[in-house]
Amino acid sequence: MWAGMREGRCGVGPLTGMSMEDLYIHIAGQIKDFDPRERCSHSKPLMLADRYSQFAGSAAIEAMSQAGFHGRVPDGHRAASIIGSGIGGLATIEKGYEDLFILKKKATHPLTLLRSIASSAAAHISIEYGIKGPCFGTVSACSTAAHAIGLTYQMIKSGMIDMGVAGGSEASVTYGSMRSWQAMRVLSPDGCYPFAKRRNGTVLSEGAGILVLEDLDYARARGASILAELKGFAMTSDAGDMVNPSVEGPTSAMQMALEDAGLASTEIDYINAHGTATTINDVNETRAIKAVFGTHAYKLSVSSTKSMHGHCLGAGGGVEAVASIMAIRDGFAPPTIGFDTPGDECDLDYTANEGRERIISYAMSNSFAFGGLNAVLVFGPAPI
Amino acid sequence: MDEVADKIVSILKKNMKNPPEHVPMETKLADLEIESLDLAVIVFDIEDTFGIQIPYNANEDVQDFATVGSVVERVKSIIAEKGATGAAA
Numbered sequence: 001m002w003a004g005m006r007e008g009r010c011g012v013g014p015l016t017g018m019s020m021e022d023l024y025i026h027i028a029g030q031i032k033d034f035d036p037r038e039r040c041s042h043s044k045p046l047m048l049a050d051r052y053s054q055f056a057g058s059a060a061i062e063a064m065s066q067a068g069f070h071g072r073v074p075d076g077h078r079a080a081s082i083i084g085s086g087i088g089g090l091a092t093i094e095k096g097y098e099d100l101f102i103l104k105k106k107a108t109h110p111l112t113l114l115r116s117i118a119s120s121a122a123a124h125i126s127i128e129y130g131i132k133g134p135c136f137g138t139v140s141a142c143s144t145a146a147h148a149i150g151l152t153y154q155m156i157k158s159g160m161i162d163m164g165v166a167g168g169s170e171a172s173v174t175y176g177s178m179r180s181w182q183a184m185r186v187l188s189p190d191g192c193y194p195f196a197k198r199r200n201g202t203v204l205s206e207g208a209g210i211l212v213l214e215d216l217d218y219a220r221a222r223g224a225s226i227l228a229e230l231k232g233f234a235m236t237s238d239a240g241d242m243v244n245p246s247v248e249g250p251t252s253a254m255q256m257a258l259e260d261a262g263l264a265s266t267e268i269d270y271i272n273a274h275g276t277a278t279t280i281n282d283v284n285e286t287r288a289i290k291a292v293f294g295t296h297a298y299k300l301s302v303s304s305t306k307s308m309h310g311h312c313l314g315a316g317g318g319v320e321a322v323a324s325i326m327a328i329r330d331g332f333a334p335p336t337i338g339f340d341t342p343g344d345e346c347d348l349d350y351t352a353n354e355g356r357e358r359i360i361s362y363a364m365s366n367s368f369a370f371g372g373l374n375a376v377l378v379f380g381p382a383p384i
Numbered sequence: 385m386d387e388v389a390d391k392i393v394s395i396l397k398k399n400m401k402n403p404p405e406h407v408p409m410e411t412k413l414a415d416l417e418i419e420s421l422d423l424a425v426i427v428f429d430i431e432d433t434f435g436i437q438i439p440y441n442a443n444e445d446v447q448d449f450a451t452v453g454s455v456v457e458r459v460k461s462i463i464a465e466k467g468a469t470g471a472a473a
Contacts, residue, residue: 185440189441201441280420
């Protein structure tokens, strides 16, 4: 994924695998060629799970292997599995209703319920790795994964646990979901062009973004290879409108995340924006960034990787956390692709079209969800 | 009597907190405190009532929805073009 982001590759393409009847949005960021037999073969329950759980399980294996965890974790009671999803096993739910109401089958598949609920992914991962501490899913639309990562970080900071597998997963590009989303009139028929003049809505996609978080001493003691440090986290709410964001909510979330990280605003080099490419988010987020960073807003690099991977909804915050960490490690700000000219009031450096090499010591990742649910993460370099 | 206009005005009133008694065609939708989600719901209602599809994107400036009168004209032209067939999106 990161290699693709460095190249500015676009993961959005023609919608496939479903009826196009009464659909006028024909693009999405679907994951092609995901074969659970390849990616989940180590786990029989995952092989039978909903696509959203399979994505989560697949991402968790990658993260845990990279972190040096194979098999059950050393002290299960001191570990957590916090994996959120915006809607959980939606494909299973749709199939279940089709079976019941249209095909009039006598029964749904016995695993229907377990596949549907948005706690399954967390449970599957807990079972896979013998995680016996806190295990549940967060649900907060586009801020789901950031909330999962932030809560896990807080649990580690409090001393409750030593490590956690945290993030989000979403596999909701289904026929029913496309019909529901298009009825809100916020999807673009063309593409996801955050902060650009040509932007005209967002593009749905699917995926999973998962981190392995550990207490520093615990990680050092086992000789872990540390990728980055999660320095700060904050969550606020607009208490305003179900769709229109306020400036205050995101502003205070960014400010509080900086305070939690113990950083001055001038120390942030890169912001992975929420940047959904709706008319309203991008202007609002730009205003909030200016409110927090003042003149420094014009010196830091901003980009929305949603221009490349689309809006992964509940997985977005996790995918974008990974992008932020890689930006620090590589000293490379990924681009906002598809950028023609700046939209009105969008005058920051959005790293248009091509990624840029620059030293990135500290990065901020923003998630601002429907209902005004804001979650901001701040990452820094791996401590020496 | 303009049946299309009457139906549209009653749909607008149904979706407003404090609907005024009389809604002239020149009234701007913005002045009726109709925004984003309200508009999507109203459009859905209109589509359902007349059996038509009204394409629009909430991210674009839509002249069709500037005034009550422009909504009525748009609906009438869609009805004329396509006939009253097809389900709402």
